[in-house]
Amino acid sequence: MAKKATTSNNNANPMDGAGLPEAYWQSAFMNNWSMLSHHIIGRIGITLLALFALMAVGSFIPPLIDPIYNPMSGVDPDIAYASSPSWKHWLGTDFIGRDIFSQLLAGARIAFMVGISSAFMSIFLGTAIGIVSGYAGRWTDTVLMRMADIVMVMPTLLVLLIMSALFGQLNIWTIVLLIALFRWPGVSRVIRAQTLTLKHRPFIEAAKIAGASHGRIIVRHLLPNVLPLALLYMTFRVTSAIVIEAALAFLGFGDPGTVSWGMMLQWVWKTGHMFQALWWLLPPGICISLLTLAFYMLGRAMEEILDPRLRREDPEE
Amino acid sequence: MSTTTMTQSQTQAMPVIRLERVTRAYHTGGGGFAGGHTIVTSLNEVDLDIHAGEIFGLVGESGSGKTTAARLMVRLEHPNHGRVLYHGENVAKLRGKKLKRFRRRVQMIFQDPYQSLNPYQSVQHIVEEPLAIHKLGLPAQRQNKVIETLTQVGLTPSMTYLHRYPHQLSGGQRQRVAIARALVLSPDVLIADEPTSMLDASIAIQIYGILSEVQRRRQVTMLFITHSLAAAHFLCDRIAVIYRGHIVEIGPAKSVIADPRHPYTQALLDALPRFGHPWGERRFDTLREIPRSEPATGGCPFFSRCVPADLDLCRQRRPALKSRDGIHSSACFLVE
Numbered sequence: 200m201a202k203k204a205t206t207s208n209n210n211a212n213p214m215d216g217a218g219l220p221e222a223y224w225q226s227a228f229m230n231n232w233s234m235l236s237h238h239i240i241g242r243i244g245i246t247l248l249a250l251f252a253l254m255a256v257g258s259f260i261p262p263l264i265d266p267i268y269n270p271m272s273g274v275d276p277d278i279a280y281a282s283s284p285s286w287k288h289w290l291g292t293d294f295i296g297r298d299i300f301s302q303l304l305a306g307a308r309i310a311f312m313v314g315i316s317s318a319f320m321s322i323f324l325g326t327a328i329g330i331v332s333g334y335a336g337r338w339t340d341t342v343l344m345r346m347a348d349i350v351m352v353m354p355t356l357l358v359l360l361i362m363s364a365l366f367g368q369l370n371i372w373t374i375v376l377l378i379a380l381f382r383w384p385g386v387s388r389v390i391r392a393q394t395l396t397l398k399h400r401p402f403i404e405a406a407k408i409a410g411a412s413h414g415r416i417i418v419r420h421l422l423p424n425v426l427p428l429a430l431l432y433m434t435f436r437v438t439s440a441i442v443i444e445a446a447l448a449f450l451g452f453g454d455p456g457t458v459s460w461g462m463m464l465q466w467v468w469k470t471g472h473m474f475q476a477l478w479w480l481l482p483p484g485i486c487i488s489l490l491t492l493a494f495y496m497l498g499r500a501m502e503e504i505l506d507p508r509l510r511r512e513d514p515e516e
Numbered sequence: 517m518s519t520t521t522m523t524q525s526q527t528q529a530m531p532v533i534r535l536e537r538v539t540r541a542y543h544t545g546g547g548g549f550a551g552g553h554t555i556v557t558s559l560n561e562v563d564l565d566i567h568a569g570e571i572f573g574l575v576g577e578s579g580s581g582k583t584t585a586a587r588l589m590v591r592l593e594h595p596n597h598g599r600v601l602y603h604g605e606n607v608a609k610l611r612g613k614k615l616k617r618f619r620r621r622v623q624m625i626f627q628d629p630y631q632s633l634n635p636y637q638s639v640q641h642i643v644e645e646p647l648a649i650h651k652l653g654l655p656a657q658r659q660n661k662v663i664e665t666l667t668q669v670g671l672t673p674s675m676t677y678l679h680r681y682p683h684q685l686s687g688g689q690r691q692r693v694a695i696a697r698a699l700v701l702s703p704d705v706l707i708a709d710e711p712t713s714m715l716d717a718s719i720a721i722q723i724y725g726i727l728s729e730v731q732r733r734r735q736v737t738m739l740f741i742t743h744s745l746a747a748a749h750f751l752c753d754r755i756a757v758i759y760r761g762h763i764v765e766i767g768p769a770k771s772v773i774a775d776p777r778h779p780y781t782q783a784l785l786d787a788l789p790r791f792g793h794p795w796g797e798r799r800f801d802t803l804r805e806i807p808r809s810e811p812a813t814g815g816c817p818f819f820s821r822c823v824p825a826d827l828d829l830c831r832q833r834r835p836a837l838k839s840r841d842g843i844h845s846s847a848c849f850l851v852e
Contacts, residue, residue, distance in 0.1 A: 401632035405697065408590050409646040410619030419645075423636035 234504050241500025247493035251486075255311050258304035268298045270305040270458045281476045291478040294470045299463075303482050306460040310490055313375055313444045313459070318436035320379035325386025326429045330421050332387065333394025334413070344391070347384035355381040356446055363452040371454035374447060378440045386432045393425045427505055434498035438491045445487050460487050530604050531565035532705055532737045533589055538562045538598035540584050558584040560761040560817075561598065563837070566705075571731055571738040573752030573769065575745055575784065581761040582741045583627070586709045589739065590624045591615075602705075620650050623698035625708040629690035629715075633682040639666070640678040643696045650701065665696045669726050688719035695726060699734075706730075707739045712747070724751055745784050749773045757781045762817045763837060767844030776800075777846035779822045816848070824850055 235241045261268035267275050275288070275296040284291045290299035332343040359377055363369045369377070397403060398421075406416050447453055448461025449468070460483035467473055467480050474480070540559040558581040566572045576582050587593045588600050591607050600607040602618060610618050623646075626632035633642055643662045647653060653661060659678075666674035669692040682690055691711060698706060708727060712720035728751055731738050742748050748755050749769055756766040757780060765778040776782045782800035807820040816822070816830045825831075829849050839845035 401626040401628060402634045404592055405624070405626060405632050405694070406634075406645065407592065408619065408622070408624050409697070409701070410616055410649045411645070412649075415649065419637075420634050424634070 231504050235500055238500045238503065240496045241504075244493045244496030244498075244500060247489055248497060251307050251490050251493065252311070254304050254307035258301070258308045261298065261301035261304065267296075268301045270297065270302040271456075273297060273301070281470075281472055281479060283476070284478050290482055291476070293463075293466060293479055294472065299479055299482065302458050302463055303460070303486060305458045306463060306483060306486065307490070309371070309457055309459040310441050310444075310487070313371065313378075314437035314441040314490075314494070317375040317378040317382070317440040317444075318433045320376065321382040321436050321440075322386055322429050322433045324379065325383035325432070326390050326422075326425065328383065329387035329390025330394050330417055330425065333391040334398060334417060334421060340391075343387070347387050350381060351384035353381060355443055359443070359447055360450065360452055363447070368455055369452065371457050371459075374444060374454065375440075378443050382436055382439060386429065386436065389432060390425050390429060393428055394421055397421055397424055431498060431501045431505055434494050434501060438494045438498070441487065441491050441494075460484075531567050531601075532603060533564075533566040533739070534601040534604075535562050535564040535585070535588070536599045536601065538564075538585075538588060538595045538600060540581075540588060540593065540595050558761050559588070559595070562758075562761070562763055564756060564763065564766075566737060566739055568704075568737050569735050570753040571728070571740055571751055573748035573755040574739060574741045574758060575743065575748045575755055576758035577743060579760075580758045582743075582758060583709055584761075585758070586624065586707050586739065586741055589705075589707055590622055591618070616650070620646075620701050621703050622705040622707070623701060623703040625691075625694055625698050625706065625711045627710040627713055629687055629694050630682075632694050633690055635682055637681070638678065639671075639680050639682075639685075639693050642682075642693060643700050646697060646701045652701075661700060662696075665700045666693075668699065668730065669693075669696045670722065671696070687715050688722065691715060691719075691723055692726070695723070695730075699730060702734065703736065705737045705739070707741070709741045710743065713743070720747075727751065744788075745773065745781075746788055757784065760817045762847065764818065764848070765844075765846040766837065767839075767846075771844045775844070777844070777851045778818075778848045779803075779824055779850070780818050781846070783821075826850065 235245070258270075262270070262273065265273075267273045275292060275298070278288075278292050278296040280292075280296070281294045282288065282292045282296075288298050288300065290303065292298055293302070328343055328347070332340045355378065358381065359369075359374070362377065403416060403420055406420055411419070444453070444459060445461035445464070448459050449464045451465055451469075453459060453462050453465070463483040464480070467476065472479055538559055539557065539561055541555050541557045544554055544556055558579075560581075562581075562585065564585070574582050574585060584593070588595055589602075589607070591600075591610070594608045602622065605614070607618065637645075640659070640662055643665060644658050647658045647661060652658070662678070663674040666672075666677055671677045671689065671692050677685075677689075677693075682693070685693065691714075695711070706727075711727070712723050715723065724747065727738065727740070730736065740748065740751055745755075752769045754767065755769045755772045756763050757772070757778065758764070759780045765772060765776065765781045772781065773785070776785055779800070779802035783803035786800055786803065802823045804821045804823055810820050811831045814832060814834050816825065816833075816835055819825050819830045822830065826849060833849075835847045835849045837845045837847045838851070
């Protein structure tokens with residue numbers, strides 16, 4: 200008997216590791232990953248995302264090859280006009296001879312940066328406010344949710360436009376922060392609803408009976424249970440953040456120090472090349488659509504995995 | 517066993533848990549213009565003493581207020597009227613250190629083992645958490661305590677269970693983990709709210725075995741809530757039968773089963789399936805198939821379903837708990 204116990208101890212040890220929940224996450228992750236990779240929409244989304252991620256990573260390469268490929272400051276000395284695609288400039292150049300392809304790559308980096316960081320911030324805010332609001336209830340709930348309503352009905356783009364009109368050109372990180380500050384209410388509503396269903400589950404009450412503090416219940420018991428939902432909403436928030444940033448940049452209120460896809464569109468428009476230089480107009484437009492589509496597809500696939508009611512009978516279909 | 521605890525309880529002045537005219541009502545529905553809200557009284561002026569070291573059974577059908585009583589005793593809810601006393605102290609008034617001590621001394625096992633364990637915590641985390649909350653022992657000692665407790669509830673070899681998650685366990689194993697979580701703090705009082713209603717009969721027997729073993733070894737005071745008189749008879753020293761928020765009969769387990777006095781207790785006994793007794797079984801036939809109309813005010817709570825009820829007396833007045841011998845009481849006019 201004792202021998203048996205020790206052998207099983209040895210068996211258990213490799214799993215043991217540093218943080219125990221990892222075993223759970225691991226098995227859940229493997230499970231969901233296999234489901235995701237069988238999900239056709241999810242597969243397209245992931246493939247597209249991988250391509251864009253490759254572009255973002257690759258954006259560091261062109262400036263290293265030759266300074267003329269620097270997306271912001273690199274100017275081809277031989278070309279001082281918008282030239283069509285050539286071997287030297289795969290997607291052509293803009294009106295002062297900057298390489299469109301390297302701008303496109305840099306734009307992918309900015310899009311990821313803006314999308315993910317602002318989505319992360321809004322998810323953080325939304326989850327924190329949602330859990331507190333749902334768990335505390337009563338007047339805390341009322342106050343926080345009315346606040347959420349007020350923020351939710353504000354037109355994000357309009358407010359951002361007014362702010363940049365007031366304070367001049369906004370830094371890209373300010374834009375990220377502002378988008379996050381305007382996009383949390385949707386998340387917090389969902390998280391609050393989820394918290395309300397969890398709040399009266401016996402395992403929360405068991406923790407209460409064992410003497411757990413409110414902080415402990417929130418961090419140890421509620422948070423892990425709402426986190427998958429929060430991550431799902433993150434993918435949708437990425438989409439909206441990218442679109443808002445692009446719109447802002449296109450209207451001329453972007454960060455002048457960065458090359459984003461919206462910025463490129465604005466340059467096309469401002470310099471009057473709208474329908475004269477399709478090699479310049481189309482790539483950023485297509486990229487914005489495809490990247491937001493990819494995140495949206497990933498979100499939809501994740502949603503179906505997390506919510507079995509949305510699952511179809513045959514996931515291959 | 518039951519006789520010794522009885523004499524003990526009579527010599528001890530103060531019960532471990534006492535309910536004093538406890539009433540708990542819930543507001544349901546409400547809002548809208550179609551109909552106002554209704555009030556559902558799930559406990560109605562209930563008096564109850566649970567003495568040190570006994571297993572007390574609370575028996576009743578669904579919606580009779582059993583679970584409400586448990587939730588009041590562990591201070592998940594507060595009564596609308598009356599008091600819940602733990603060693604003479606009003607539970608609702610506990611704050612700070614006293615509350616923390618109460619939380620250490622009184623533990624509960626929930627009905628549904630599929631809902632009472634956090635799916636994101638391993639067995640070790642679940643059982644260890646109460647120790648961590650009360651800062652008992654160093655982490656290494658805590659693990660030993662966890663293993664010891666798991667062994668006690670029959671999860672052996674315990675090491676193999678430490679790193680499992682609830683979804684990897686069967687219902688019976690989950691309920692054992694839940695019992696281990698309740699026991700790890702070595703509580704005085706253990707409240708088991710229908711711990712076997714979600715489990716197979718064979719597993720239920722094992723759970724009963726664990727509970728009575730634990731009670732015998734640690735001298736815990738236990739409140740065992742069930743809808744089955746048979747289970748209560750098997751496990752308990754004393755039994756109270758509760759019907760729609762009223763205690764209708766209370767007494768030593770043997771006496772309540774052998775000599776049921778209230779028509780509702782008799783109906784519950786009738787409802788037990790019996791095997792191997794094709795003849796000679798006693799039937800009371802006290803339950804009406806078609807309920808009578810409810811008494812408008814007052815009246816016995818069981819009136820509408822009671823066969824032998826006195827149509828005048830029982831409709832107008834509510835019987836109080838009365839006893840002939842001092843230990844076995846029932847709330848029925850017809851007993852006298």
